[in-house]
Amino acid sequence: MLRLEDVTIRFGGLTAVNRVSMEIASDEVVGLVGPNGAGKTTLFNAISGLVKPSSGQIVFNTANVLKTPLHARARLGIGRSFQIPQPMHELTVRENLQVAQRFGTGKVDQKKIDEILDFLELSGKAQCNAATELALTELKALEVAKALATEPKLLLLDEVLAGLETNGKRRFMQTLMSLHKKYGIGILIIEHDIETISKLCSRVCVLNFGELIADGTPDEVFNDPQVIKSYTGGGHD
Numbered sequence: 001m002l003r004l005e006d007v008t009i010r011f012g013g014l015t016a017v018n019r020v021s022m023e024i025a026s027d028e029v030v031g032l033v034g035p036n037g038a039g040k041t042t043l044f045n046a047i048s049g050l051v052k053p054s055s056g057q058i059v060f061n062t063a064n065v066l067k068t069p070l071h072a073r074a075r076l077g078i079g080r081s082f083q084i085p086q087p088m089h090e091l092t093v094r095e096n097l098q099v100a101q102r103f104g105t106g107k108v109d110q111k112k113i114d115e116i117l118d119f120l121e122l123s124g125k126a127q128c129n130a131a132t133e134l135a136l137t138e139l140k141a142l143e144v145a146k147a148l149a150t151e152p153k154l155l156l157l158d159e160v161l162a163g164l165e166t167n168g169k170r171r172f173m174q175t176l177m178s179l180h181k182k183y184g185i186g187i188l189i190i191e192h193d194i195e196t197i198s199k200l201c202s203r204v205c206v207l208n209f210g211e212l213i214a215d216g217t218p219d220e221v222f223n224d225p226q227v228i229k230s231y232t233g234g235g236h237d
């Protein structure tokens with residue numbers, strides 16, 4: 001479904017992502033991990049159109065993502081959540097979803113929004129101000145709900161589980177898994193916690209200094225000496 005070919009992203013003299021190639025299928029939940037500054041969010045930004053790669057290709061189904069204008073990119077079916085929740089201020093939770101849905105699909109479907117609110121346990125908060133009246137777990141749920149409202153085939157989730165306490169995290173993980181199963185949406189998720197990634201993902205890709213250094217099952221990847229070295233402060237060979 002999503003194919004990255006030799007993607008390189010430079011900021012001046014800094015190569016944040018270096019010749020990364022990977023594929024994600026719609027039936028996969030894939031973890032994107034790596035130390036701080038490895039290039040994970042930058043890669044998400046390139047896929048969702050916020051950053052232009054210096055070279056390489058990004059293909060979603062048959063569409064050339066890099067040639068698709070930003071406003072049309074959500075309609076390709078790529079939804080995204082942000083590391084720091086970004087609710088639209090002054091709007092209620094429901095209105096946030098309406099805006100996201102119109103952006104992603106060109107229409108507002110209240111029935112679908114009710115279903116998403118229910119699914120993410122936000123029904124009771126629908127009329128609340130999204131920026132001021134939600135707890136952290138609810139803000140994270142709203143991030144996923146907004147991405148879901150665009151009716152994606154692939155969800156890019158940037159640290160949606162970070163900062164949640166154990167029970168909140170467990171429930172949120174269950175929600176993500178049922179989301180994947182119920183709607184058949186592929187998920188690419190950035191997450192630092194290895195245990196969480198191992199439970200959630202069938203495959204893990206590891207970035208280090210912008211390079212893809214491993215791609216395999218959680219077991220394979222987290223026992224890979226090069227990956228262990230990257231996490232314990234080892235740099236380039």
Ligand SMILES: Nc1ncnc2c1ncn2[C@@H]1O[C@H](COP(=O)(O)OP(=O)(O)OP(=O)(O)O)[C@@H](O)[C@H]1O
Nearest residue numbers: 011014015016034035036037038039040041042043
């Ligand atoms: N707009 C930008 N301009 C210049 N440098 C940037 C920009 N965005 C990211 N970088 C740099 O690119 C590198 C990769 O950053 P990125 O945020 O993608 O890493 P990350 O793996 O997501 O890190 P973290 O786990 O801490 O969120 C870092 O060195 C960062 O400082």
